[in-house]
Amino acid sequence: MSIQALLAMLGQTLIDVVPIAAVLIGFQVLILRRRIPDLGRVLLGFVYVIVGLSLFLQGLEQALFPLGKLMAAQLTDPAFIASSASNLINSVRWQDYLWVYVFAFMIGFATTIAEPSLIAVSMKAEDVSGGAINSTGLRLSVALGVAVGIALGTWRIVIGAPLQNFIIAGYVVVIIQTIFAPRIIIALAYDSGGVTTSTVTVPLVAALGLGLASNVPGRSPMLDGFGLIAFASVFPIIAVLAYAQIIDWWSRRARRFNTALDDTA
Amino acid sequence: MGRQLRMFLVTMRGSARDLSPIFLVVAFFQLIVLGQPIPDFGNLLVGALLVMVGLTLFVMGLELGLFPIGETMAHDFAQKGSVFWLLVFGFALGFGTTVAEPALIAVADEASRVAAASEFIAADADSMASYANGLRLSVALSVGLAIMVGVLRIIKGWPLHWLIISGYLAVVIMTSFAPKEIIGIAYDSGGVTTSTITVPLVAALGVGLAASIKGRNPVVDGFGLIAFASLTPMFFVMAYGIALS
Numbered sequence: 067m068s069i070q071a072l073l074a075m076l077g078q079t080l081i082d083v084v085p086i087a088a089v090l091i092g093f094q095v096l097i098l099r100r101r102i103p104d105l106g107r108v109l110l111g112f113v114y115v116i117v118g119l120s121l122f123l124q125g126l127e128q129a130l131f132p133l134g135k136l137m138a139a140q141l142t143d144p145a146f147i148a149s150s151a152s153n154l155i156n157s158v159r160w161q162d163y164l165w166v167y168v169f170a171f172m173i174g175f176a177t178t179i180a181e182p183s184l185i186a187v188s189m190k191a192e193d194v195s196g197g198a199i200n201s202t203g204l205r206l207s208v209a210l211g212v213a214v215g216i217a218l219g220t221w222r223i224v225i226g227a228p229l230q231n232f233i234i235a236g237y238v239v240v241i242i243q244t245i246f247a248p249r250i251i252i253a254l255a256y257d258s259g260g261v262t263t264s265t266v267t268v269p270l271v272a273a274l275g276l277g278l279a280s281n282v283p284g285r286s287p288m289l290d291g292f293g294l295i296a297f298a299s300v301f302p303i304i305a306v307l308a309y310a311q312i313i314d315w316w317s318r319r320a321r322r323f324n325t326a327l328d329d330t331a
Numbered sequence: 332m333g334r335q336l337r338m339f340l341v342t343m344r345g346s347a348r349d350l351s352p353i354f355l356v357v358a359f360f361q362l363i364v365l366g367q368p369i370p371d372f373g374n375l376l377v378g379a380l381l382v383m384v385g386l387t388l389f390v391m392g393l394e395l396g397l398f399p400i401g402e403t404m405a406h407d408f409a410q411k412g413s414v415f416w417l418l419v420f421g422f423a424l425g426f427g428t429t430v431a432e433p434a435l436i437a438v439a440d441e442a443s444r445v446a447a448a449s450e451f452i453a454a455d456a457d458s459m460a461s462y463a464n465g466l467r468l469s470v471a472l473s474v475g476l477a478i479m480v481g482v483l484r485i486i487k488g489w490p491l492h493w494l495i496i497s498g499y500l501a502v503v504i505m506t507s508f509a510p511k512e513i514i515g516i517a518y519d520s521g522g523v524t525t526s527t528i529t530v531p532l533v534a535a536l537g538v539g540l541a542a543s544i545k546g547r548n549p550v551v552d553g554f555g556l557i558a559f560a561s562l563t564p565m566f567f568v569m570a571y572g573i574a575l576s
Contacts, residue, residue: 098404289445
């Protein structure tokens, strides 16, 4: 491991934090003019966040991203596809890319579970809802949504269908679910679309999209390589709304069952 | 110090659990599907350790630093009672954190290469740089506006879903007018805008604000700022594309 790389990453994170710190300090000093309680603790927290994020990103750069990107390239390589293809005609058969969809699903799920911003939002949600929203359940459903979204997104690149049809259809489903879902979850579900795709997911997913679009005959990396992140932002909303709907339905059924029991008793 | 250490160890166990799926997936595909050995195993192990310690420190820092500062400032703004400054703060936070966001810079540069290759813009360095800057500014501006409108929504208690659904409709309508080259980038830009440090801050700001205003529920009204921040960039990037064509 190189100390220089680590220091460079620390420098980069510090530069990223400067605008945020400037806004916070600027408003604190000029407008609010109030003492922050436990300032020392807060500053220590900021040090933890900056050092932690630097180590996290450096570790990803060093270990996971090269391997994951290599994997994305190998799985989409025509040689690998041909070795598993049942017949060797020149046309594209979407079935030949089965391992790509499996990889997309699994890597989408795994990177989302590790995504720091999702951890933050779900911690906060469990905290302020007094436990009514379960942080693990929320994260699992978001991860499942991203997994399905990215798998579907890779399939779209293979078959070459227009991106907007899928995304717009996704919105329609979200709108219909919004009418029926419990109110408490709606804001969180919408938020979960934006937090899923961040430091861990984007680089790996982008590599997958680019690899696919450059290797599938008839696709251009320029036009078809984009769009996976959009899939990964719409499908978690559907998944979280569905999760809340299922829990809601389940508890109502249990309540009905209990009242029925009470009636017979 | 002993308390910090214990907190570190407890958090570390959670981080190990959160990170294990990634390593399992990578090992499964490398060893079984692709049938290859893991290259440079020692390096991978060190990297995994860094990732784990890093995530642990980050989560500890959330509780100590980012959440309290977001909530304290939200509370102070609510007490001060100046809606104007709160909106300015929301805009500054959204704009300031997005304009320098590395993920956005990377996407904007990539987008300028795409646009040049598909002859949407001229393929020289100047017009590519100005296109990338235009994209970045449109996204940053839209995130600033998003947080501002989101904060206003919490103050007024407007129901989120009407705003978001009308936003979706606007995006759908824009899509039919926008040049084909910009649609993929516009849709993706919604997802990449919100960075790992901004998200916890903005979440704490929203929740803190909803908790300080009478009649607002922190869960129902406090969340939703990030949803705005991922919706408006799609709209603005497509508008930028339409303006250029």
